[in-house]
Amino acid sequence: MIIKEVLDILEELAPLGYAEDFDNVGLLVGEANTPVTGILVTLDTLENVVDEAINKNCNLIVSFHPIIFSGLKKITGANYVERVVLKAIRHGIAIYSMHTALDNSNKGVNAKICEILELKQARILIPKQGTIKKLSTYIPQANAEQLRVALYAAGAGHIGNYSNCSFSVEGTGSYKANPDANPHLGKIGETHYEQETQINITYTKSNEAKILAALFNNHPYEEVAYEIQTLDNYNQHIGMGMYGNLEKPLTEEVFFDIIKEKMNVSCIRHSQFSGKKISKVAVLGGSGSFAISAAKAVNADVFITSDLKYHQFYEAEGKILLADIGHYETEQFTKNLIVDYLTKKIPNFAVSLSESLTNPIKYF
Template structure:
């Protein structure tokens, strides 16, 4: 398989268009057409991880955090970022990062936290806006089934928990081709009246290019009239954080014990205990102080995240238990879920690659230590 084929399997799960605007995701180092000898899954692509990839004959590192986050003007090896990129290029090691695309995926980072905690009835905490589009086009009556089914086949028609969603209205279309036209129906220079179907069909924004490409391919007209709009609907399956319920409520101390056991960490920092039972829990892997208000509005009794600052804890305001488990610790399952996903998907395309050539890095890249 090529690097492009491998990364496409990741992006069907966590499409890059849903990554946050500030992020730097995708193939950061390397050529997409390179054949893959082996894949190393890492949390961070540090220099010791590149060394591990070299030793294990892996020419693709799939990592969570992007090693290149800001613009780089020089490659002199003066810092850890430059040294990683120089060594990766020298030894033909490609680096691909998924980061907030996986944060926003329904079965991504936050789902893994929910799995570890045993949270049920999960929902996205902060649904991402402007992710659902609608295509409106006009198709001859005789071709409507063919066009609609082709669009369904490439994923159009999805909204929330439903697929193959569309709406049709029948009417009369008119057109008059000029001397350079080659009309499918009627003759150039003559106004044509045609029984047509107005087809409206929803789709997720990352599918826009393939939806348009498919429409133009299967539509019979020389010129295809279409428009695309963004819907206001909330996307239930894309967004930051999750909220779910414990099967049995716990006291705050028992809950903190459960968290420390389920999300192994050297330290838990938390706000004041409120002497209230915990049953509804919000989670957000990585730095999540921006979502405290969202967790409170959603009715969570506890919010698990990382990187809370001194004044962030004041936002609890006796309404919620804020729990900081550490940045790396909140994302510690990413290597496992990436490896499981790729192994399962690649086994269908390249069994030899899936068998023993998808490795999880042995390096603990957590820069925070506990005494």
């Protein structure tokens, strides 16, 4: 197995196209065609993690956070980022980051938090725009069903809990082939009229290469007429944060005790208790202050996240309980999620959970 094959498997879980524009995801160090000796999964790639990879004979580190976030103009070992990159290159170790691609996955960071807290009916808190596209194409009626089936198989036409979704219109198409053409129907130099079907079908942008391959491989025309639009629709299955319900309402104090136990948290920074029961819970791993209004909009009783600033706690306004449990703490189970996923996909391959401590924050 080579690195690219592993990365293709990871992209099924968290397509890189779903990462935020500011982020730096994907293969950051190494060559995609290198054979893999072992995979080490970590939250952060620090020098001790690279040392661990060396000791475990793992030449691919799958890291949640990217070690290279902004551009490197030189690599001299002057800081921890440069030292990590130098050591990884020196020992032939590749580094791959998933970060906000996994944040936006409905099976990613926030789904794991919902699982740990046993939240029911979990849904995306901030659905993402720009991830749904629509393909329109025109094909002879006799070939329409074959193309539909191929597009479905490539991943098009999936909307929520429904598959094989499309819309078709029948009409008359026309064209005239020039002397260099090789028309499937009609004669060179003559205008040909054909009863055609217009197929309209939506798909997620991460599947675009597969969709277009299916279109070209199953269309009889020499020149395939098609249009692609990016829709403004919100994708209810991709986006930041999630929210769900507790099996039964709990007091604020009891729920905080559960958070401490299940999330391995020693202290919680929070807004003022209101005295009302907690039933609906919103979560967002990592820095989530931007989602306070979204949590309030879905009428969540509590919003669990991290990195809240002093004045942001005022935004609770007595309508929601804000709970900052720590950046590392909200994302700590992400590496377990990745290891479990890879182990199921490639069960006979060496996938290791990093034992290196990477949380930079200590508590006294």
